[in-house]
Amino acid sequence: MRNSDSNLKYSHRPESMNGFEEVVEFLPATNTKKVEKRGPRRKYVVIGVVLGAALLSLTVGLLVWHFAYRNARVQKMFTGSLRITNYPFIDAYENSTTPEFNQLAEKVTDMLKTLYSGHPDIAPYFSDCSVTAFSEGSVIAYYWAEFAVPAYREEALDKAISELKVQNVNLRRSFLAVDSFESYPIDFQLARKFRDNSCNYFLHAKPGELTKFSSPGFPNSPYPPNTRCQWVLRADVDHIISLKFKTFKMDTCNLPRGDYVKLYDSLSIAEARTMMTLCGSYPPSYNLTFFSSQNVMLITMVSDDKGRQPGFMAEFKQQPSTMLCGGTIRNSEGVITSPFFPGHYPANKECIWDIQVPGNKFVKLRFNMFYLLEPGVPVSSCTKDYVEINNQRYCGEKQPFVVSSNSNKMMVRFRSDQSHTDTGFTAQYVSYDSENPCPDQYTCKSGRCISKERRCDGWNDCIDFSDELNCNCTADQFRCKTSTICKPRFFLCDGVNDCGDSSDEQDCKCPENNFKCANGKCIPNAQKCDKNDNCGDGSDELDCPAEPKTACTELTYKCKNNECISKTNPECDGEKDCADGSDEDADNCNCGKRPYTRKTRIVGGVNADIGEFPWQVSLHTKKDGHTCGASLVSPTILISAAHCFQDMQGTRYSDPSLWTAFLGLHDQKQRTTSKDVVERSIKRIVPHRSFNDYTYDNDIAMLELSSPVTYTDFIQPICIPESSHNFPVGKGIWVTGWGALSEGGSGSVVLQKAEIRVINYNECNKLLDNQLTARMLCAGFVSGGIDACQGDSGGPLSSLESNNKMYLAGIVSWGDGCARRNKPGVYTSVTNMRDWIRQNTGL
Ligand code: 4AZ
Numbered sequence: 001m002r003n004s005d006s007n008l009k010y011s012h013r014p015e016s017m018n019g020f021e022e023v024v025e026f027l028p029a030t031n032t033k034k035v036e037k038r039g040p041r042r043k044y045v046v047i048g049v050v051l052g053a054a055l056l057s058l059t060v061g062l063l064v065w066h067f068a069y070r071n072a073r074v075q076k077m078f079t080g081s082l083r084i085t086n087y088p089f090i091d092a093y094e095n096s097t098t099p100e101f102n103q104l105a106e107k108v109t110d111m112l113k114t115l116y117s118g119h120p121d122i123a124p125y126f127s128d129c130s131v132t133a134f135s136e137g138s139v140i141a142y143y144w145a146e147f148a149v150p151a152y153r154e155e156a157l158d159k160a161i162s163e164l165k166v167q168n169v170n171l172r173r174s175f176l177a178v179d180s181f182e183s184y185p186i187d188f189q190l191a192r193k194f195r196d197n198s199c200n201y202f203l204h205a206k207p208g209e210l211t212k213f214s215s216p217g218f219p220n221s222p223y224p225p226n227t228r229c230q231w232v233l234r235a236d237v238d239h240i241i242s243l244k245f246k247t248f249k250m251d252t253c254n255l256p257r258g259d260y261v262k263l264y265d266s267l268s269i270a271e272a273r274t275m276m277t278l279c280g281s282y283p284p285s286y287n288l289t290f291f292s293s294q295n296v297m298l299i300t301m302v303s304d305d306k307g308r309q310p311g312f313m314a315e316f317k318q319q320p321s322t323m324l325c326g327g328t329i330r331n332s333e334g335v336i337t338s339p340f341f342p343g344h345y346p347a348n349k350e351c352i353w354d355i356q357v358p359g360n361k362f363v364k365l366r367f368n369m370f371y372l373l374e375p376g377v378p379v380s381s382c383t384k385d386y387v388e389i390n391n392q393r394y395c396g397e398k399q400p401f402v403v404s405s406n407s408n409k410m411m412v413r414f415r416s417d418q419s420h421t422d423t424g425f426t427a428q429y430v431s432y433d434s435e436n437p438c439p440d441q442y443t444c445k446s447g448r449c450i451s452k453e454r455r456c457d458g459w460n461d462c463i464d465f466s467d468e469l470n471c472n473c474t475a476d477q478f479r480c481k482t483s484t485i486c487k488p489r490f491f492l493c494d495g496v497n498d499c500g501d502s503s504d505e506q507d508c509k510c511p512e513n514n515f516k517c518a519n520g521k522c523i524p525n526a527q528k529c530d531k532n533d534n535c536g537d538g539s540d541e542l543d544c545p546a547e548p549k550t551a552c553t554e555l556t557y558k559c560k561n562n563e564c565i566s567k568t569n570p571e572c573d574g575e576k577d578c579a580d581g582s583d584e585d586a587d588n589c590n591c592g593k594r595p596y597t598r599k600t601r602i603v604g605g606v607n608a609d610i611g612e613f614p615w616q617v618s619l620h621t622k623k624d625g626h627t628c629g630a631s632l633v634s635p636t637i638l639i640s641a642a643h644c645f646q647d648m649q650g651t652r653y654s655d656p657s658l659w660t661a662f663l664g665l666h667d668q669k670q671r672t673t674s675k676d677v678v679e680r681s682i683k684r685i686v687p688h689r690s691f692n693d694y695t696y697d698n699d700i701a702m703l704e705l706s707s708p709v710t711y712t713d714f715i716q717p718i719c720i721p722e723s724s725h726n727f728p729v730g731k732g733i734w735v736t737g738w739g740a741l742s743e744g745g746s747g748s749v750v751l752q753k754a755e756i757r758v759i760n761y762n763e764c765n766k767l768l769d770n771q772l773t774a775r776m777l778c779a780g781f782v783s784g785g786i787d788a789c790q791g792d793s794g795g796p797l798s799s800l801e802s803n804n805k806m807y808l809a810g811i812v813s814w815g816d817g818c819a820r821r822n823k824p825g826v827y828t829s830v831t832n833m834r835d836w837i838r839q840n841t842g843l
Contacts, residue, residue, distance in 0.1 A: 073148040076125075077191045078161055079268040080183035082108070084139040084176055093134035094204065094234065105131035108141045111176050116145070121160035125149040133267040135296045136237040142267040144191065145183075158185060184270035190228075194269065194300065199229035205241065205318035215261075215301055215311030219247075223259075223311040227303040232267060235295040235318030240346065243297060243316040245278070245288035249713075250309050252597055253279035257304060261312060263290055264298040265347045265418065275347060275421050280597035281309070283609040287600075289343030290421065295321070325351030325414070332357050332431040338414055338424025342369070345385075345416055345424040353412040357431035363410040364430050364437070364447050365389070370398040371423040384417040387425060399463065404447035406434070442467060458487045459783045480504060488782060490763035493522065498730075515540060526555030527726075530566040557724045559583060568726050572719070573803045591633070592719035592805030608753040610666045610676075613736045613798060615718035615806070616751060618662040618671075619644065619703075623651065626668060626747060629737045629795025630661065631808055632717050635708035637841050639720075640794035641811050641828065642687035642701040656682040661705060664714035668738060668749050676714040680705040686840050688833075697773040699813040699828045701794075702840045718796060720843060721807045723834035729760045733779060733799040733809055735825070739791030743818040747791045756780045756787070758809075759824050767822050775832045777810050780824035788825045789818035797827050 084104075092100035112129045116122045129145035149157045166181035203211055213231055215223045235241050243263070251259040259279060266273035275290055275297075282288055290297075295318070301311075325339045336353050338345045357363050372395045374384045379396035386395040389403050389412050403410075410429070433439075438449035444462030454461040456471035465485065473479050473486035480487060480499030491498040493508030510522035517523060517535030527534040529544035550556055552564035559565065559578030570577040572589035592615075600609045608616075617630040617638055630640035638661060645654050652658060659682040662671055671677060684704040691698045709715055727733065736753045740746060756779045764778030765771070772778070779797060780787050788795070797810030810827025817823060830837075837843060 072151060074151050074154055075188045076147045076149055076154065076157065077144055077186050077188045078147070078183045079142070079144045079186045079191070079270050080181070081140050081142045081266060081268055082166060082178050082182070083137060083180045084108070084141060085179050086175065086177035087139045089134070089136040089139050089237070093139065094202070096133070101134065104134065104139070104141070107176055108143060111178070112143060112145060115164065115166065119160050119164065121153070121156045122147075122164075125153065125157055133232065135234070135267060135294065137294065144186075144268070161185075182270070184268075184272050186269055186271070190302070191269065193228040194230055196228065199227065201229070201231045202234075203231060203316070204234045205236070205239070205316060207236070207318065210315045210317050212313065212315045214313040218311045218313055222308050223250075223301070223303055225303055225305045227301055229301045231299040233292075233297040233299065233316055235292075237295060238321055239295050239318040240321045240323075241292040241295065241297045241316050242319055242340075242343075243290045243292075243299075243314060244343075245282070245312055245314045247284065247310070247313045248278060248286075248288055249281040250279055250311060251303075251306070255279060259303040259309070261299060261301045264300070265293050267296050267298050269298065269300060272419050273347075274419050276344065281595065282598045283596040283600055283611050285600050285607075285610050286598060287342045287423070289340070291340050291343060291346040293346045293348045293418075325349065326353045329353055329355045329429070330357075332361070333429060335426065335428050336412065337426045338372075341424045341426050343423075344421040345414075347416055347418045347421055349414070349416045351414045355410040355412065355429055357408050359408050360434075361408055361431035362405055362434045362437070363408065364402060364404040364432050365410060365412065365427050366400065366402045366430075366448075367394075367398065367425055367427045368400050369423070370394070370401070370425045372425065373397045373422050374417075374420045384420070385422065386415055388413040388415070401463070402447040404432075404437070454783075456486060457783060458485070460485075478504070490760060490766075490782075524555050524726075526553060526566050526724075527568055530568060532568050534568060555724050557583065557722055560585075569721075569801060571722055571725070572805060588719075589805075591717045592801075592807060593716055594806065595713040595716065606752050606754055608666070608736055608751040611714050613734070613751065613753065613796070614664065614712075614714050614716035615796060615798075615808075616665075616736050618665050618668070618738060619794065620660045620662065621651075621653070621658050626738050626791060628791070628793050629739070629812060630703060631796040631811075632663060632709070632715065633720055633808070633841070634717055634843055635711070636705045637843065638703040638705065639808065639811065639830075639837065640701050640703055641699045641813055642691035643693060643696060643699050643813070644794045645685050645687050645701055646693055654685060654687070656685050656703075659685075659703075661703070663709055664712060666714075666751050668747075676712065678709050678715060680707065680709065682706065688836060695771070695773060696776075696814045696826070698775055698833075700811060700833050700836065702837070718798060719805050719807045720834070720837055721809065721831050723831050725807065725831050727758050727777070727799055727809045727831070729758050731758045731799065732756070733758060733797055735779070735788045735792065735795070735797050735812065737788060737792030737795040737812065739793070739795075739812075740789040740818065743789060743820075745789075754786045756825070764824055767824065768816060768826070772826065775829050776813065777827050777829040778824045779810065779827055782822055782824060784819050784821035784823070787815060787819035788812045789815075
């Protein structure tokens with residue numbers, strides 16, 4: 001390949017081509033010396049001089065405008081490819097230093113010049129062009145072309161280039177048969193930087209082998225700032241490339257600037273051929289596999305002036321391009337997926353499944369995963385990548401959904417265009433009895449089946465709300481003002497707008513020490529005039545006295561200098577709220593960070609991502625294996641539940657030597673093999689002195705590790721909230737652990753996660769027969785189904801706060817069974833334990 005190097009002219013002057021040079025005509029200047037001053041005609045002379053001067057300045061102005069502005073040239077670059085049909089591909093074309101490459105490259109550039117010179121909107125502005133690479137098919141030539149065009153002619157040039165049609169050309173010495181021609185504008189500055197080939201790599205897949213490559217410096221040092229690298233990947237003819245990123249850790253995304261990697265389904269860096277732009281950091285479990293549509297792929301890497309991250313490591317191989325998709329399906333059930341799922345589907349692909357089940361049945365297709373997202377394409381139009389079923393198109397990113405046909409046939413068409421690929425879909429098709437689509441279950445409008453008890457229970461189980469329509473509200477339900485759906489009564493006046501129209505929060509009497517907002521919501525008095533809109537309608541920030549000195553209460557935040565502030569959750573929010581700045585102390589704020597900025601989208605069930613909860617610890621005993629969870633809060637200290645360390649049935653669980661802590665753990669099976677896992681014995685266990693093993697009041701313990709751990713991508717501390725920290729009712733928080741997957745069931749091998757909600761304390765206390773103490777909080781779903789369970793005890797309830805850090809809201813403590821209806825899980829409230837934590841850990 002030739003890398004646009006040796007014959008590059010960095011001239012931005014337009015070259016005259018075939019007489020299309022612009023002609024500039026100068027206007028004759030007025031000769032003022034010839035004007036005579038004579039008698040009464042003097043007045044006319046003066047007028048003449050003034051007019052002449054005006055004309056002269058106008059002329060000069062016009063000329064200056066013409067040369068300085070109208071003629072100011074914009075540099076433009078186009079890249080693209082063309083297909084030559086009368087030359088066979090030879091290996092020498094892969095190497096830009098071979099005479100064969102240069103001979104053909106010269107023919108192509110001659111052809112381009114001829115093509116451009118024949119167009120009046122292109123010829124005057126042409127500067128230079130060059131061939132950068134060839135690939136098979138018969139021969140595809142990749143080129144760039146540079147132009148310098150006056151700003152006012154730019155649009156015309158763009159249009160002319162985009163409309164250029166190729167014709168076979170008889171060159172002086174030979175004939176070039178060309179049957180396709182593509183041209184795309186590219187960013188001039190960026191393109192120029194890629195022409196410096198100091199960081200260009202050319203890799204050809206070896207049959208049956210994986211070829212590895214990585215960003216500069218990986219893994220020993222961060223990639224350098226201002227990097228511009230490219231990797232040309234090739235496979236043998238009739239093969240495609242399968243590329244997998246094993247590690248991807250770059251700076252947080254700041255597109256179109258910042259650091260990123262782009263993959264092209266071509267050897268030209270045209271946006272229209274971009275398969276994917278990668279930035280940020282992906283957890284190792286993310287399936288970053290890509291497939292080319294031909295036997296080439298181009299990867300570019302750009303970094304800004306700060307390089308701090310390790311970069312990437314990738315490997316690729318070739319595989320035959322005979323991969324078929326779609327087909328005729330006559331089974332009564334099965335699975336269909338987009339090509340290479342869960343890898344990213346290739347560009348330019350079409351698959352058709354013709355599904356037909358026995359004559360008396362209908363077909364139902366349930367999409368379990370659906371990711372066909374194309375930047376800039378509204379999901380209402382689905383013009384690029386889509387699935388089409390019975391003339392209805394589906395695209396974008398979707399929650400599981402069902403499509404049913406009202407016949408025994410279904411035609412499913414998947415189509416990807418030539419840019420931006422995604423993970424695709426997996427769908428399960430079943431045949432069903434049209435008379436009875438959901439035996440012993442309720443049939444949602446979408447065709448989805450849900451258990452009969454879920455009908456009219458106040459929860460949107462069907463996703464399309466059809467299970468909650470036309471219901472008679474029961475005694476413990478109410479109806480919102482603007483919706484026909486029944487909701488549980490305890491949603492009334494709980495400070496959360498469950499109805500969406502606030503009607504559940506109106507006409508509420510607020511509890512003592514609460515302020516009633518104009519929209520009916522109740523908030524603690526301390527949140528009035530704290531400069532935060534806690535009401536949601538701003539009414540708590542009206543009629544505030546001028547800067548009162550805040551009295552210290554349990555709802556205020558105490559600074560190191562003992563001054564109190566009433567702002568909600570002021571710690572580590574990036575604003576100095578305390579006069580001494582102690583709310584932003586670096587020591588306290590270096591916590592709750594998750595090293596991976598990208599979330600895995602494809603997870604089996606509710607597996608956590610690797611590194612998603614890096615403070616989660618697994619506590620093992622020799623006899624029982626994994627027994628409890630815990631949270632890392634400093635290099636040597638864990639927080640867990642006191643009930644885990646109660647002596648029981650002859651076992652001294654209170655003895656530190658019984659326990660081993662595993663940090664950075666994801667999969668219990670890889671406890672001893674994974675390099676990311678750190679094992680520590682326990683030096684000291686301090687359970688809360690007032691832990692009550694009957695009520696589980698004060699269910700907290702502190703554990704000291706035998707030696708400090710070093711923080712890594714997989715081991716990080718979680719933030720401890722201040723006692724004034726507010727985790728409002730209704731807030732989504734995460735519970736994690738390796739506990740039982742169902743009540744009485746066995747533990748999980750892979751760390752599980754579930755998003756649950758903080759539940760109103762009084763309502764939860766009613767549901768749990770008044771068993772809550774003031775140091776407990778409830779979280780989960782009253783409808784059941786998602787909950788912590790045995791073995792999760794001691795583990796974290798992690799809450800993502802507005803400062804993008806995770807805080808330890810609770811410790812898994814107890815519950816009435818697991819995931820039962822009307823029995824939410826109970827957690828030790830960490831804010832109520834703040835002083836105990838400080839006294840026992842110094843944190
Ligand atoms: C347990 O036995 C346990 N549903 C922990 C949490 C819950 C139930 C049981 C909450 O460790």
